Amino acid sequence: MEHIRMPKVENVRLLDRLSSRRAVVGTLYLTATHVIFVENGSETRKETWVLHSQISSIEKQATTATGCPLLIRCKNFQVIQLVIPQERDCHDVYISLIRLTRPVKYEELYCFSFNPKLDKEEREQGWKLVDLNKEYNRMGVPNNYWQISDVNRDYGVCDSYPTEVYVPKSATAHIIVGSSKFRSRRRFPALSYYCKGNNASICRSSQPLSGFSARCLEDEQMLQAIRKANPGSDFIYVVDTRPKLNAMANRAAGKGYENEDNYSNIKFQFIGIENIHVMRNSLQKMLEVCELKSPSMSDFLWGLENSGWLKHIKAIMDAGIFIAKAVAEEGVSVLVHCSDGWDRTAQVCSVASLLLDPYYRTMKGFMVLIEKDWVSFGHKFNHRYGNLDGDPKEISPVIDQFIECVWQLMEQFPCAFEFNERFLIHIQHHVYSCQFGNFLCNSQKERRELKIKERTYSLWAHLWKNRADYLNPLYRSDHSQTQGTLHPQIAPCNFLYKFWSGMYNRFEKGLHPRQSVTDYLMAVKEETLQLEEELEALQERLANLQKSQSGNNKVKSRQQDRSKQFGLYSSNNSLANTPQEYSNDLKSFPSRSPSQGDEDSALILTQDNLKSSDPDLSANSDQESGVEDLSCRSPSGGGCLPSEDSGKDSDEAVFLAG
Amino acid sequence: LLRSSQPLTGPNRRRCREDEQLLGTILDEGERGFIIDTRSAQAAKQARMSGGGTEPKSCYPQWRRLHRALDRGRPLQESFARLVEACSDPALSMERWLARLDGSRWLSHVKAALSTACLAAQCLDREDCKVLVHGAEGTDTTLLVTALAQLILDPSCRTLEGFQALLQREWIEAGHPFQLRCARSASSHARGKQEAPIFLLFLDCVWQLSRQFPLSLEFGEQLLLALFDNAYASCYGTFLCNCEKERSLCKVKESTHSLWAWLNQPEERHKYLNPLYSHNPLVIWPSVEPQSIQLWQGLFLRWIRPSQHLDEAWEEIQRLVEGN
Secondary structure (H helix, E strand, O other), X not given: OOOOOOOEEXXXXXXXXXXXXXXXXXXXXXXXXXXXXXXXXXXXXXXEEEEHHHEEEEEEOOOEOOEEEEEEEEOOOOEEEEEEOOHHHHHHHHHHHHHHOOOOOHHHOHHHOOOOOOOHHHHHHHHHOXXXXXXXXXXXXOOOOEEXXXXXXXXOOOOOOOOOEEEEOOOOHHXXXXXXXXXXXXXXXXXXXXXXXXXXXXXXXXXXXXXOOOOOHHHHHHHHHHHHOOOOOOOEEEEEOOOXXXXXXXXXXXXXXXXOOOOXXXXXEEOOOOOHHHHHHHHHHHHHHHOOOOOOHHHHHHHHHHHOHHHHHHHHHHHHHHHHHHHHHHOXXXXXXXXXXXXXXHHHHHHHHHHHOHHHHOHHHHHHHHHHHHHHOOOOHHHHHOOOOOOHHHOOOHHHHHHHHHHHHHHHOOOOOOEOHHHHHHHHHHHHHOOOOOOOOOOHHHHHHOOHHHXXXXXXXXXXXXXXXXXXXXXXXXXXXXXXXXXXXOOOOHHXXXXXXXXXXXXXXXXXXXXXXXXXXXXXXXXXHHHHHHXXXXXXXXXXXXXXXXXXXXXXXXXXXXXXHHHHHHHHHHHOOOOOOOOOOOOOOOOOOOOOOOOOHHHOOOOOOOOOOOHHHOOXXXXXXXXXXXXXXXXXXXXXXXXXXXXXOOOOEEEEOO | OEEOOOOOOOOOOOOOHHHHHHHHHHOOOOOOEEEEEOOOHHHHHHHHHHOOOOOOOOOOOOEEEEEOOOOOHHHHHHHHXXXXXXXXXXXXXXXXXXXXXXXXXXXXXXXXXXXXXXHXXXXXXXXXXXXXXXXXXXXXHHHHHHHHHHHHHOHHHHOHHHHHHHHHHHHXXXXXXXXXXXXXXXXXXXXXXXXOOHHHHHHHHHHHHHHXXXXXXXXXXXXXXXXXXXXXXXXXXXXXXXXXXXXXXXXXXXXXXXXXXXXXXXXXXXXXXXXOOOOOOOOOOOOOOHHHOOOOHHHHOXXXXXXXXXXXXXXXXXXXXXXX
């Protein structure tokens, strides 16, 4: 708390991005972990909570007559515009926030103070929810071709790799160690995905330190071993996910790529995905488009094109498609690398796995996928997402891009994923929130040293507990889209890539469809289930009653007034629907921006226990609420009035009342 | 909500007492009304040179005029043709695709049409003011605005029956010249002067509404596609000719079948219904921000993108709702 100069400021105004006329007045609080804005006056005391970890930048703008504006931009794309009356207060808040959002020690992060009130065993169980050993077994390894190696058990070979990796049977410890010396950051080729059906595999590594002419026997043997582990094919693909020019430039620095002449039986392939700096700039440009006030269609499309963002997303997807094809259709193993093998390699391997294996399209499977290809293989979460204050050049939206690829696939294949868009958005949110320990540090080694599992909680357990919110109602495990490999259209397909306003305009609810088909269908599904259960129960009861002869003929027919339920649903929806400013002429209109519904839903991150200002109770503050009140999903049981057209519904239950 | 064509003010600023009286009787004492002119202020002024014009403030004191320029005619047809070209070009890179999508300006037209309709609706609903809409002829952008405004405001227009009635009233009987406008569509090189996809623009706007309010329209995309098809080439007489007079002269009602009759047959009807529909009594205000307006893939990419997975999703939706 020593960094907080001003824990509380009153009479602060929170402006709406789209309509500067609409502002709410309240009190601003600064705590060790959050910035909190509490609205004055309104009966519900609306609160906006923002984790310091989520804050990407703070901008102090020129003081005007109304006060001193402060613009807070978040990593989850929320943008908060505050106006603080006194310049001095604003400056103090600004300085405090600068320090608070640049932690130097891990212990400053929220996950170490977050307390969801679970006991030690529950915490442990939470961490055990995703078990990579089980996952490799599920894939079918170890087997005749692949074995587990503990050569890295003390992180002695590669400190960014996990302690246990899978390698081909013919790769001895000597070969592994030799190969690791010839690879950038010692990241030697290891198994990412094994395809039981045809023994093809996806392996990953970093670039070889080949320079212009260097060779390494063990590294060449390693690639041969990978090839031999797939008897069905006499060559492997080596995929370098960098643009050719970058890879060639690396050769001058003593690194580079595999020479087909030196490595027997490889087919080398460049798939040009740009580097982290290009991606960082691309996202920046796209966010600038999102911040435009009243952009025209042209402004928006041009801005989108200029950012190049969708082009990059497509490049990642195309790489994943190439690899999935190689494995599934050609039965050829693939070795993937980029420069250091922890960014583009992770993206491409996980997209390919998702396309190949329907398990990764289930909720559990997706968590496993992220644990495997991102967490265990040493993706540098700290550097990329700024857990701690560090080099801004290391920051890049790498996992965001992967998550977007998944969303793009969900749009093309609506029945294929067990989870919905909200699941993806919440995962992205937590990559930055540091509320849970999963995405801390840069490697498994660092996480173990910090004893993350003993001191923090697992996101996966939290999401799993709330999985009902994340289900896709269209998913059926026996549907054709959920079987086997997914085949996205290759070309032409540019038009299939859409701008993800659910993510990049997440907090501007007015921009999105005002009615959620997902939520509606989930409610329908639930109700159907309940009706069926009830029907069963009543039928049983009927059978029992019939058995026990009764002369009593009183019959009561129970009707579910279905339309009433869904009418409730849609009318709650409509409350959030108010017109935006369609015209500047009509100043007398009480017009509001699309981002503000009557519920002021855009900026709410509320929790149920509002009264206390204790941040530890904000267990749910990460959840995006302000979603329409689904309490009308009431069980279809309960006293409903019999309706006029009682004859229609065939599912009605008739029972004899004793 | 009223519609008309432009007043024939002409270069000599002619007046017409009857016209002023007519518009005067619509408003009560002291009440204010809005005239939404779908031409730019400059275009409306220039129209005087050829005998047209606008309502001068001095003669129509209770009416306030707003200009919202909506493209019609040749520019709209060009826009349509460019979009269709961009969609059918397989070799485009992502940047070229976005550039050509932008260059076609089709989505800008959608945004402008929806905004103007919302403006009209806002005047009526929020300001409680009467609105008169006209462009030049009153047969194109005028109908676009009035029909959309009613969809936004009136839940009864969002039912299958109500929507058909809306089309019949606001497009067919109101005299949109279908025969001239929907002659050859986008791929034709012989582009007639009168050809313009205004009706398609309307259907696109309706589709945007259905995307933003997926539970509030009783009909689905299939209906909109069927209407698009039938406006250009049809087995039915509903969209024939350019106005009621022509239809009467051609004895359309006696010699052809009605599209509505066919659509409303029980075995056909269910194909056009939206399984997610539930009556929404409120006004539906769409967002016209660029992020909210999307390319109508179901129409423009109809023959280009595979729809199998999306069809399966719709079947699943139907299954879930019917199962309930």
